[in-house]
Amino acid sequence: MKLWNKRIVNFAIILSVSLLFFTGCGLFKTRMKSPSSNIQKSAGKRPAPLYYDFGDVLLPGELKVDKEESFIYNSTGFSAGVLVLNGRVDTNSLIAFFENNMAKDNWKKVCSFKSAHTLMLFQKDNRWCVVSITERNFTTHAKVWVAPTVSEVGLGLLK
Numbered sequence: 001m002k003l004w005n006k007r008i009v010n011f012a013i014i015l016s017v018s019l020l021f022f023t024g025c026g027l028f029k030t031r032m033k034s035p036s037s038n039i040q041k042s043a044g045k046r047p048a049p050l051y052y053d054f055g056d057v058l059l060p061g062e063l064k065v066d067k068e069e070s071f072i073y074n075s076t077g078f079s080a081g082v083l084v085l086n087g088r089v090d091t092n093s094l095i096a097f098f099e100n101n102m103a104k105d106n107w108k109k110v111c112s113f114k115s116a117h118t119l120m121l122f123q124k125d126n127r128w129c130v131v132s133i134t135e136r137n138f139t140t141h142a143k144v145w146v147a148p149t150v151s152e153v154g155l156g157l158l159k
Contacts, residue, residue, distance in 0.1 A: 001020045014036050018050055019112050033099060033150075035083065041156075042087065046061065046062065047061025047062055049060050049061050049101070051077050052065060052083055053072040053074070053081070053083065054079055054083070054144070054146050055079070056104070056105040056106070056107070056124075057105065057107075057129060057144055057146060058069075058101040058102075058104075058105060059083070059085065059144070060087070060089060060094065060097055060134070061089040062087045063085035063086065063089060063140075064085065064086055064087055064090065065084070065085055065086040065144060066085060066086055069082075069084035070082060070083045070084045074099055078148070080084075080127075080147050080148060081142055081145070081147065082144065082145045082146075083143070083144045084141075084142075084143050085141070085142040085143070085144070086092075086139050086140070086141055086142075087140060088138065089140045090140075091118065091133055091140055094133055094140060094142065095114070095118060095133060097122070098120055098131050101108065102122050102129070102131075106124060107122035107123065107124055107129060108122060108123050109121070109122055109125070110122060116134070116135065117132065117133075117134050118131075118132070118133040118134075119132055119133075120132075120133075122153070123149075125149075126148060126149055127147065127148055127149060128145075128146070128147050128148075128149060129144065129145065129146050130143075130145040130147075131143070131144050131145075132144075132145075134137050
């Protein structure tokens with residue numbers, strides 16, 4: 001009888017370990033699939049880029065406007081000023097975003113300075129745009145200035 005009981009106990013242990021192993025692997029696979037599907041879903045839900053006060057300067061949806069620091073002057077058919085933006089965005093991808101989208105809106109890139117504080121200068125027929133990007137602790141800080149060009153010859157350094 002003892003031999004029979006040992007066989008039953010051994011069979012029960014082997015069966016339990018086998019079920020635990022196969023069930024555990026199945027749960028592990030389910031858990032492994034879940035985060036990647038969440039990443040795909042969250043990547044599809046990125047905020048869409050928007051035109052705020054300047055109708056021809058597209059801004060990433062991930063950046064939020066700091067209304068207290070921003071100043072916009074609006075007149076008939078004209079806006080100028082500075083938009084201050086903050087968000088968690090990679091600096092290099094933000095630089096590429098502005099380079100690509102400003103060209104699509106017919107801005108000509110005049111020059112750029114890339115370092116810990118990046119400056120990008122764009123021009124149109126009657127306006128200038130300066131984009132300043134600074135990476136801070138856990139956030140990226142951007143300022144977008146839009147100003148009119150000086151049309152009168154002989155003013156300042158524009159002789």
